[in-house]
Amino acid sequence: MKVNLFTSTLNRSLILALVMVLAMGACKSKKKAVQPEPEPAPVERVEEKPAPQPPAPTAEEVAVEKLENAFNSVAASGNTGIAxxxxxxxxxxxxxxxxxxLIVIHEENGVKDYDEPTTIRKYLEYLKDTKKNLNFISDIRLDANGKVSELELRRK
Structure with missing residues (x-):
């Protein structure tokens, strides 16, 4: 009988120890959940600098944009009066x-071959007649008054 009693006492002791370990573990996890989290480190505020403004367009860039629009307008005009x-x-x-x-027809190693030179009036009349603008402005020269003194075109 003593063997039975020792075995049951041992079993009871082990079960009791297991319950105590579980109870202690449960208490610790509750304490961790209840404890407030430490405050995050203060973040330094960096003043946001506005994005740098793109540089103002040059007189040549403005003239190119206006001329491209004008060439497209002449080519797309519905009737002769508007053109x-x-x-x-x-x-x-x-x-x-x-x-x-000047219209560049070929360039190799920096040497340009041009089509027959024309004038701006003849070129605009050509755009009016063909109703197609197949060239873009590759180089422009302005005089002291800001007016175009030479124009170089290339095929699109």
């Missing part, structure tokens, strides 16, 4: 009606 009006407005941007327009 002629657009041509006159565009000619006001040039130093004179005979301003040279």
């Amino acid at each position: 002629n009006q657009s041509i006159e407005q565009t000619l006001a941007m040039f130093s004179n009606q005979d301003t040279p327009v």
Whole structure:
């Protein structure tokens, strides 16, 4: 009988020890949940600098944009009257009606081959007749008054 009693006492002791370990573990986890979290370290505020403004467009860039729009307007005009009006407005941007327009047809190793030179008036009339603007401005020269004195075009 003593063996039975020892075994049951041992079992009871082990079960009691297991319950106590579980109870202690449960208490610790509750304490961790109840304890407040430490405050995060203060973050330094960095003043946001506004993004740098893009540089103002140069006179050449403004002239190129206006001329591209004018060329497209002449080419897309619905009738001759509107096209002629657009041509006159565009000619006001040039130093004179005979301003040279050079069209690059080929370039190799920095050497450019040009189509037959023309004037701005002839080029605008060509745009009016063909109703297609197949070139873009690759180089522009302005005189002291801010008017176009030479124009170089390339195929798109």
